[in-house]
Amino acid sequence: MLGLGAYEISVITAMGVAVIFALSLNLITGFCGQISLGHAAFYGIGAYTSALLTKAGLPIGVGLLGAVILAGLVGIIVGFASLRVRHDFLAITTMGVGFLFVGITRQLDFVGGEMGVSGIPDSGLSKAGFMLFVLLFVALTILFSLHLKRSWMGYSFDAIASDEDTARVIGLDVSRYKLAAFAMGTALAGLAGALYAHNVRFIDPESFGFVESITVLAMVVIGGIGSVPGVIFAAALLSILPLWIQFFDEYKLLLYGGLLFAMMRFSPGGMAGLARRIFPSKTRGVKS
Amino acid sequence: MAMLQLENMDCGYGAFHAVHDLSLTIQQGEIFALLGPNGAGKSSTIMSIAGHVQLMSGAIRFDGTDISSLSARERVRLGIAVAPEGRRLFPDLTIEENLTVGGYSLPKGRETINKEIVFTLFPRLTERLKQPASTLSGGEQQMLAMGRAMMAEPRLLMIDEVSLGLMPKMVDVCYHAINHLKSQGVTILLVEQNTKRALEVADQVCVLESGQSVWQGTATEARKAPDLIEAFLGMTKEAS
Amino acid sequence: MTTLLDVSAVTVRFGGVTAVNGVSFSLNKGELLGFIGPNGAGKTTMMRAITGVVTPTEGEIRLLGKILTKLPVHQRVRLGLGFSQQLVKPFRNMTVLENVALAAGSRHTASPFSALFRMKRQREKEQAAQLLAQVGIADAAEADPSNLPLGYLKRLEVARALALKPSLLLLDEPLAGLNHAEAHKLADMIVALNQAGQSIILIEHNLGEVMRICSRLIVQDNGNKIGEGDPEAVMNTSVVRAAYLGEGNGHAAA
Amino acid sequence: VKIGMNVPLTGFAAADGKSALLGAELAIEQANAEGGINGTQIELIQYDDLASPKEAVPIANRLISQDEVVVAISGSYSGSTRAAAGVFQSEGVPYVSAYAVHPDITKSGDYVFRTSFVGEVQGRAGAKLIGEMLGKKRVVVITLQNDFGQSLAAGFKEKAADYGIEIVSEYEYSIKDRQFGPIVTKVKADQPDAIYASGYFFTAGPLVNQLRSAGIDVPVIGQEGYDSDKFIEIAGPTSEGVLITTSLDRDSTVAETHDFIQAFEKKAGYNADMVAASGHTAAKVVIEAMRKAGTTDRAAIRDAIAQTNLVASTGTISFNGLGEVKKDVQVQIVKDGAWHHYAVIDDKDLLAPPEE
Amino acid sequence: MLYVELLAQGLVQGSIYALVAVGLTLVYGLLRILHVAHAGLFTLGGYVGVLVTNATGSLLLALLVAMVTVGIVGMAIYRLCYQPILDKPPYVALIASIGLFIAMEEVYRLVFGPYGISFENPPLQDVVQMFGVTLRLGEVATAAGTLLLVGALAVFSGKTRFGTAWRATVTDPDMAESFGIDIIKVRYLNFFIGSAFAASAGVMVALLNNMVEPTMGSVPSYKALAIIVLGGLGDVRGTLLAALALGVIEAFGTIYLGKFLDRDAIAFAFLILVLMVRPQGLFGRA
Numbered sequence A: 001m002l003g004l005g006a007y008e009i010s011v012i013t014a015m016g017v018a019v020i021f022a023l024s025l026n027l028i029t030g031f032c033g034q035i036s037l038g039h040a041a042f043y044g045i046g047a048y049t050s051a052l053l054t055k056a057g058l059p060i061g062v063g064l065l066g067a068v069i070l071a072g073l074v075g076i077i078v079g080f081a082s083l084r085v086r087h088d089f090l091a092i093t094t095m096g097v098g099f100l101f102v103g104i105t106r107q108l109d110f111v112g113g114e115m116g117v118s119g120i121p122d123s124g125l126s127k128a129g130f131m132l133f134v135l136l137f138v139a140l141t142i143l144f145s146l147h148l149k150r151s152w153m154g155y156s157f158d159a160i161a162s163d164e165d166t167a168r169v170i171g172l173d174v175s176r177y178k179l180a181a182f183a184m185g186t187a188l189a190g191l192a193g194a195l196y197a198h199n200v201r202f203i204d205p206e207s208f209g210f211v212e213s214i215t216v217l218a219m220v221v222i223g224g225i226g227s228v229p230g231v232i233f234a235a236a237l238l239s240i241l242p243l244w245i246q247f248f249d250e251y252k253l254l255l256y257g258g259l260l261f262a263m264m265r266f267s268p269g270g271m272a273g274l275a276r277r278i279f280p281s282k283t284r285g286v287k288s
Numbered sequence B: 001m002a003m004l005q006l007e008n009m010d011c012g013y014g015a016f017h018a019v020h021d022l023s024l025t026i027q028q029g030e031i032f033a034l035l036g037p038n039g040a041g042k043s044s045t046i047m048s049i050a051g052h053v054q055l056m057s058g059a060i061r062f063d064g065t066d067i068s069s070l071s072a073r074e075r076v077r078l079g080i081a082v083a084p085e086g087r088r089l090f091p092d093l094t095i096e097e098n099l100t101v102g103g104y105s106l107p108k109g110r111e112t113i114n115k116e117i118v119f120t121l122f123p124r125l126t127e128r129l130k131q132p133a134s135t136l137s138g139g140e141q142q143m144l145a146m147g148r149a150m151m152a153e154p155r156l157l158m159i160d161e162v163s164l165g166l167m168p169k170m171v172d173v174c175y176h177a178i179n180h181l182k183s184q185g186v187t188i189l190l191v192e193q194n195t196k197r198a199l200e201v202a203d204q205v206c207v208l209e210s211g212q213s214v215w216q217g218t219a220t221e222a223r224k225a226p227d228l229i230e231a232f233l234g235m236t237k238e239a240s
Numbered sequence C: 001m002t003t004l005l006d007v008s009a010v011t012v013r014f015g016g017v018t019a020v021n022g023v024s025f026s027l028n029k030g031e032l033l034g035f036i037g038p039n040g041a042g043k044t045t046m047m048r049a050i051t052g053v054v055t056p057t058e059g060e061i062r063l064l065g066k067i068l069t070k071l072p073v074h075q076r077v078r079l080g081l082g083f084s085q086q087l088v089k090p091f092r093n094m095t096v097l098e099n100v101a102l103a104a105g106s107r108h109t110a111s112p113f114s115a116l117f118r119m120k121r122q123r124e125k126e127q128a129a130q131l132l133a134q135v136g137i138a139d140a141a142e143a144d145p146s147n148l149p150l151g152y153l154k155r156l157e158v159a160r161a162l163a164l165k166p167s168l169l170l171l172d173e174p175l176a177g178l179n180h181a182e183a184h185k186l187a188d189m190i191v192a193l194n195q196a197g198q199s200i201i202l203i204e205h206n207l208g209e210v211m212r213i214c215s216r217l218i219v220q221d222n223g224n225k226i227g228e229g230d231p232e233a234v235m236n237t238s239v240v241r242a243a244y245l246g247e248g249n250g251h252a253a254a
Numbered sequence D: 001v002k003i004g005m006n007v008p009l010t011g012f013a014a015a016d017g018k019s020a021l022l023g024a025e026l027a028i029e030q031a032n033a034e035g036g037i038n039g040t041q042i043e044l045i046q047y048d049d050l051a052s053p054k055e056a057v058p059i060a061n062r063l064i065s066q067d068e069v070v071v072a073i074s075g076s077y078s079g080s081t082r083a084a085a086g087v088f089q090s091e092g093v094p095y096v097s098a099y100a101v102h103p104d105i106t107k108s109g110d111y112v113f114r115t116s117f118v119g120e121v122q123g124r125a126g127a128k129l130i131g132e133m134l135g136k137k138r139v140v141v142i143t144l145q146n147d148f149g150q151s152l153a154a155g156f157k158e159k160a161a162d163y164g165i166e167i168v169s170e171y172e173y174s175i176k177d178r179q180f181g182p183i184v185t186k187v188k189a190d191q192p193d194a195i196y197a198s199g200y201f202f203t204a205g206p207l208v209n210q211l212r213s214a215g216i217d218v219p220v221i222g223q224e225g226y227d228s229d230k231f232i233e234i235a236g237p238t239s240e241g242v243l244i245t246t247s248l249d250r251d252s253t254v255a256e257t258h259d260f261i262q263a264f265e266k267k268a269g270y271n272a273d274m275v276a277a278s279g280h281t282a283a284k285v286v287i288e289a290m291r292k293a294g295t296t297d298r299a300a301i302r303d304a305i306a307q308t309n310l311v312a313s314t315g316t317i318s319f320n321g322l323g324e325v326k327k328d329v330q331v332q333i334v335k336d337g338a339w340h341h342y343a344v345i346d347d348k349d350l351l352a353p354p355e356e
Numbered sequence E: 001m002l003y004v005e006l007l008a009q010g011l012v013q014g015s016i017y018a019l020v021a022v023g024l025t026l027v028y029g030l031l032r033i034l035h036v037a038h039a040g041l042f043t044l045g046g047y048v049g050v051l052v053t054n055a056t057g058s059l060l061l062a063l064l065v066a067m068v069t070v071g072i073v074g075m076a077i078y079r080l081c082y083q084p085i086l087d088k089p090p091y092v093a094l095i096a097s098i099g100l101f102i103a104m105e106e107v108y109r110l111v112f113g114p115y116g117i118s119f120e121n122p123p124l125q126d127v128v129q130m131f132g133v134t135l136r137l138g139e140v141a142t143a144a145g146t147l148l149l150v151g152a153l154a155v156f157s158g159k160t161r162f163g164t165a166w167r168a169t170v171t172d173p174d175m176a177e178s179f180g181i182d183i184i185k186v187r188y189l190n191f192f193i194g195s196a197f198a199a200s201a202g203v204m205v206a207l208l209n210n211m212v213e214p215t216m217g218s219v220p221s222y223k224a225l226a227i228i229v230l231g232g233l234g235d236v237r238g239t240l241l242a243a244l245a246l247g248v249i250e251a252f253g254t255i256y257l258g259k260f261l262d263r264d265a266i267a268f269a270f271l272i273l274v275l276m277v278r279p280q281g282l283f284g285r286a
């Protein structure tokens, strides 16, 4: 198995899922400037959709596709909410969406309610095979992110993130751009959720709650909001940090919290900002 | 008596020096005009005197003592007030509240008296007492910015871009107010793009260019030296 | 001559304040119209009503016969309005050049979907560089707008509006904050644009330049239109003088 | 030989994790003192899983592939135990859950066992306790919104009619709730004969206190989630008379249980609770099975576990075909500020765990 | 009658929310920081309250000590954690604050143990009858205390010169300083008052539950955010009203909607509904 043990494979798979998930939020929050505190809801929608479809006997490909579509559709609906509210109001609205998702799935019997869904079919691939499958999607997501950032869409997102009203003044249809950001970001989150479901093979509402939304936002911000390499690095690191620092025993979570804090306190630009400080490029100023 | 002295002042942002080695002296009770093209460092100079732009070297003396280590708050207590570039009103506060804050460094009793004075000079403001500053028109904002600075009963009043965005009639009103303040003994440091207008009221002039003083002298001299105007202030004959 | 913009009986109220009161005017293609009036007269508000930032309480606005009143801002911009705002608002997360290039690429950004498949920016950057040179701030192309003095930002606003290649350009106090020479140069540029066929409405308090370059004036006071027509004639009416000009100072009107 | 364990040591579930871990450690220390497994000492390898399914999967893989444990136990909650069970099952490593209640855990396969009751069983015992033993018929059900509360309620409702119980109304609350004012107000208006309330000591303590303060003095019946001295501390004097169904008998005369209670207090510095006893029991089950199998072959150990017939701190343990425990239900009551014996329910049919 | 009792219960819960949320509003209003770690201060207040009561037997003293010590800790948090990153985008402070909150909870667990602590002799447990409603003395004290504290604060911030200065500091601290406002003092005072309020809420909740646990702040950590948004962000009166409204909605919701949605979901469903109609919050200015 590529010379990797089962443990390493499961760690890399988990990292891969986290990277896709974090990049999906980076599309919305990093690129388009729309802060979301409820992103785990879409991760959850993806996970549930694929879990239920494959349990019903459909192939995993259909599961993934269903996850992407449903998460994206709900994402568009929430995107419409983002057109009404802004900034911190939006942050709290999306947080509410996250709580609503958990509250509803808890009570819906056909998705397992409190009991969640267990016995989710695996991919049919070996553990290593599934890891490569996930990594393939990671690669596609990264390429898409980089492409988007360089396209005119990414350019327009920059403007919207900076100042919506002025973006309108130069003719940008801000509403449609925001919807596009939500649709793409949430669809990708759905993909990540589906992969998660087939990896862990048990899902319950709590796995997609507020803590998860916060964790993914932390990945994006610590990576350096909007920076693709930074977010990849932070997602990979933060997703396995709890496993790595096992030997801190009782102090593990203290250390984790402390690190989140210290990173922001001492390198507010995240890892991307840190990298820029260590390897400064030429600074810009008026050439006169 | 020299009220304000800048001695070899350097100030700027981070590592960037906006003003180099600037020395000038402003006498008690006079109007001092700071002129120069865009980006010359006029606003930076004013904000450095007010305590907001970092002083890198040199000294700022007010009444003979170096105030460069004092906070902005301590400077207003000494009698330095500013109507800054871009006005910087408190957008969520009403006109009345903006004025209240203007007089915050004084005992409460002075507030009412000073408000009366401001309202006499700018009657337009009385009509909109409860309107948030963010919804005022450009010119109304300029009046409020001046009024707010006057509320502090300054001994040195610094006004950045006096006539920016004001209609001709309003420019008159503002200069009338400036003359009035001068007659009360207030010292005034003003920045103005309308050079002609500034030279009419000023006693002393300093021309800045690229952060350096390129000419200093009395306004009378400045008015008599067309080459100077040509060279530094960028006014062409046809425009003047 | 075709009528480009037609404003009829527009009223804008904010709570108790009537900022614009039943104002009508129209603008022909190729005109350079000066829109002046005292502080707080409602000029900026009128401009905002045209661009769609505020909704008129009453009245109708047409551009080339098409009713604008119900359209959102960005659609009006796409119909041919370009405007430079009184309070400057650059995008602070990009350079000055990028600010303008984004506007120059407006045909790429009409729909998010097609924007996703367009990459090249070279041509727009060249156009932007040219516009920056035209307004006189080419030296700041690579600068971060947050560090620029007001005079530069004002011109950035104008360049960005021009980059949209609007059929009607609205300028709200573009000369404020510029010194005489700079203002004069920018005014010359406005004239040149106009002579090249650009229709322009100019809101400005720099009366000297207004009188020098505008072919027609509209004067508004307290929300009401109080004068319209040839600059010289308008400025000589007593209402306008009383409302606008100071106590007999010799404004170098032309 | 190595025994693996996943257990929450930090975060919201840390309190239970700590008890479970100490219980398991105690069992291993005791076994090692007796010479370990046929002479070899036992080593416990545990990882903090934060009670999260996401963490549990790599941890299970690590225990299997890196630490090469022979068997594993779970000292964690349902989510992480359910997720880890899948991994252990597919790698053929026996896995015993100490106190997680999710019904699907044992359905992972034949390598997965559970030493605690599934919720349904306890719910049925609760129905018998209220309807038959206490003779109360008008009952209000207050259900905790999680897998534990839901399955308890399901078991209770399934048997309620058999014992002539009428469920007057049912309320649900979330595990985060500590303020029950609205529910208490409504229960008062319902005027029940008894209250069947699921929960853990940290929710049940405030709940019972608030019910009693509002003047509701009908019997309150809980379950093993209450089973901690902390419950009595929080509810104070209002805890008197509260009955629970659980696995640990404080007044037990059985030497195993009695000794455990004393040894645990000595080791931990606080009184044993149900979770501690369950951790102890789960560890003991795997140790006994390894001794009996006499090999480190995992399949052989699995078979030995399936054959378990062992007296442990939580009673006499054996497993059914699905890997669910068969044991008696203890009924405990709060008297004079401590848990005490009230009754034992040993109705084999009523307590039969699900077979699939 | 049932409705009246439910209403009363809702108001009690609402006043606890209000005490926590008002502190958060102050911080948000002044610095535009979503100060999640505020909930950690609430928990600390609970711990100090229980420990001091157990040591001295006086709840009042405990309340006072909790408010003062937590107030000081709040100021320290401002100085050490927020002040250096004030000029950064808001999510930087948000994540820092979340990290701090996680760390605080863990410190409580390590120092005071995972099981939490209780009062040895819980005070104010008597039951009173008012207008036909049965309430515990602790609940009455909570509601009354909240109205008093928050009411006083609302008057203070809306009507006084200092209040105006405070609001000026919000949007342009530099200019506020230029007119003689001591912004450092304003900020410290702000954190002191906000944190002391959170502490008082912590003590009252400890009293009502007879328990403090390390994770006691987890619900307030997000619900208080919802409340300040509902109240229009940065407005003390709005926050008070929003908190009470939410308390009442939750009280009725738990009984009549509890089968379909949990308490948090009910609260957030209400929040989203309100924001879709009034994007600026219930009491916010457009």
Ligand SMILES: Nc1ncnc2c1ncn2[C@@H]1O[C@H](COP(=O)(O)OP(=O)(O)OP(=O)(O)O)[C@@H](O)[C@H]1O
Residues within 6 Å of the ligand: A286, B013, B016, B018, B036, B037, B038, B039, B040, B041, B042, B043, B044, B045, B085, C146, C147, C148, C149, C150, C151, C152, C177
């Ligand atoms: N916040 C800032 N950070 C960095 N550089 C700045 C900042 N503000 C101004 N500058 C730079 O300092 C120099 C002087 O600017 P300043 O605003 O003092 O000029 P000014 O004379 O007031 O110009 P204007 O007439 O356009 O207002 C300029 O080169 C400008 O780019």
Ligand SMILES: Nc1ncnc2c1ncn2[C@@H]1O[C@H](COP(=O)(O)OP(=O)(O)OP(=O)(O)O)[C@@H](O)[C@H]1O
Residues within 6 Å of the ligand: B131, B135, B136, B137, B138, B139, B140, B165, C014, C015, C017, C018, C019, C037, C038, C039, C040, C041, C042, C043, C044, C045, C046, C086
């Ligand atoms: N949102 C608002 N609420 C209340 N009053 C408003 C609002 N917006 C503008 N006004 C008022 O409407 C009037 C017209 O403002 P406007 O900005 O259009 O003036 P203007 O002609 O552009 O003036 P200036 O030349 O000073 O920029 C002003 O008195 C202003 O205070």
Ligand SMILES: [Mg+2]
Residues within 6 Å of the ligand: B042, B043, B044, B085, B160, C149, C150
């Ligand atoms: Mg300037």
Ligand SMILES: [Mg+2]
Residues within 6 Å of the ligand: B137, B138, B139, C043, C044, C045, C086, C172
């Ligand atoms: Mg205007």
